[in-house]
Amino acid sequence: MARYSPHTAESRQQLLQEIGVESIGDLLKVIPQGLQEVEFDLPEGKSELEVRQLLQTLADRNRHLDSASAFLGAGCYRHFIPAAVWALVSRGEFLTSYTPYQPEAAQGTLQTIFEFQTGIARLTGLPVANASLYDGASATAEAVLMALRLQKKRSHLLIAGSLHPEYQELLDTYLKGLEVTTAPLPLETSGKLDLEVLKAQLTSECAAVVVQCPNFYGIIEDLGAIAPIVHEAGALLIVVVTDPTAYALLKTPGDGGADIVAGEAHCLGTPPSFGGPHLGILATKSEFIRQVPGRLVSITQDARGQQVYTLTLQTREQHIRREKATSNVCTNQSLMAAAASVYMALLGPDGLRQIATSSVQLAHQAQSEIAKLPGYKLLYNAPFFHEFVIQCPISAQEVVNRGVAQGIYPGVPLSRWEKDRDRDLLICVTEMNTTSQIQQLVEFLASIA
Known part of the structure; x- marks a missing residue:
């Protein structure tokens, strides 16, 4: 492993002389002696080959799909997932790209995100999609917070009992400390949302109704019947999606009347893995664009009239909006979004x-x-x-x-x-x-x- 150390004995000594100490031990004198004398029962160092063999032995104990x-x-x-997806996404331009704050140096990254937004917008049937969020659960919570900002005089939420339980759990965490009430919506024996109960529970206090489709049990909800009921009460309809491929066949949530679509899209190019990574998505109507959390990439023109890509309507709290920011989401899942972009482009x-x-x-x-x-x-x-x-x-x-x-x-x-x-x-x-x-x-x- 020594070949990965950039310093020689001579260079280390030169560094010590430069800062005025004789040894590395001098730098550790601030640590109490009792802590310095702790002995760790560590095995002897191994060569790179031996480390690889050990790690392969451990990896072979895993089970894979x-x-x-x-x-x-x-x-x-x-x-x-076509092999071309990760052959392309593993290129250094994607794999090591950083936040595209400077559009003049990040046109490739920005275009990739823009293509991702376009694909998600088409799959969801809504005109605006953001640059991605962390995962489906946090995207759902962000969608609910967005609806509450849009419905400032309302503070009640109706949530389908068929929402993914982990999404519900995370949403409960997000709503702690806010003056917001929630109520569950039961299912019919068929597995679909009970529309009669929905009608009965909708009041002028309801800001939004959250429905997953297909729901957690796999059932396809009738969004075309749900949306008019929700909108008649002045509430917004949030549709949660956990597998966007469904909408290659089904009528899109946007066409079904959804105001906001949020959820998970890791299956568009990223294999399932213990602990992730995942890919949150959020799409909405044009009139709600200023309340969209996270990043948004758009097309504009430079001083020479050429088409270029840039971040727009940024709401990151580290920018000038600070406490007025719509969200504390500071980044997006650029690598997973790039994989989804390539995946959607390849399959069509x-x-x-x-x-x-x-x-x-x-x-x-x-x-x-x-x-x-x-x-x-x-x-x-x-x-x-x-x-x-x-x-x-x-x-x-x-x-x-x-x-x-x-x-x-x-x-x-x-x-x-x-x-x-x-x-x-x-x-x-x-x-x-x-x-x-x-x-x-x-x-x-x-x-x-």
Whole structure:
């Protein structure tokens, strides 16, 4: 490892002489002697080759999705990623790019972000999208805060009970300390939002209604029916999205009447990974543009009349708006946004539609086969995208434990978030699952029943 140290013994001595000390130990005299004498039971240093071998041994203990039949979802989805995406995004211009404060030196980065905004705007059906946020949960919270700024005389929120539980948890954290009240909206037995309850709970105090579509259980909400009810009460409709590929097939949230769309877009070019990274998105109507959090890139002209890209309407608290800033979001997920830009450009509308279609077909095939198994029950019957919930004959966590032992990840137990749903399993199927894997899943579940 010594070859990575830039200093020689002579240069270190020269540095010590320059600052007037004889040894590095002299610099440590401010540390109490008792702390200096602590001995650490560390192994002997290793060569680069030995370190690589050790790390590879540790890495081999991990399980990855290519080595198993995985039906995991719940907000983190696995879609096909062309090799060209990360071949391009791994270039130094993207991988090491810094905040594009100086447009004259960052036209490439700014154009990439602009292309990302354009793609998200088209997928959501709204004219304005920002440069990205940290993840789906924080993007949802930012959307709610944005709605409260737009509805200054209103302080109540209605939140669908089918919102991702972790998004709900983070939203609760964001709203602590604010004079804002919230109320949950129940679901029908079909899995969709109960519109009669929505009508009954909407009052003149309601600033916004938050609805996830497809919802946490995979059900496709009827935004066209929800939006008029919300708008008639003077509230805003926030639609949360956790897999934007759905809108390569479905009517976009914007066309369905959404005022703000927020959520997660890591599946557009970034593989699922423990802990992330993720990619938050936010899109809205043009009239709300000055309340958009984070960054926004736009096109303008330079002094010579040439088309150029630049940050615009910046709301970062470190700029002149300070306490009047719309958000404390200081950055964006530029690398993940770049991956999403390349991904959307490579696949185009037809490619995204093909991915969504394959996911739908395979998911419905899996649901149909599982529904025939004795001991299993489909909990919802409304139309769904690529996720569905089944009730198992035994604990869903036990089903998962047995599956993992056989190289199958059958889904996500809902008891992880809802303690009273011990037997309920959320299953996700995408184009990455083969028919043979689906058959393997069905046979495994049958062996338990």
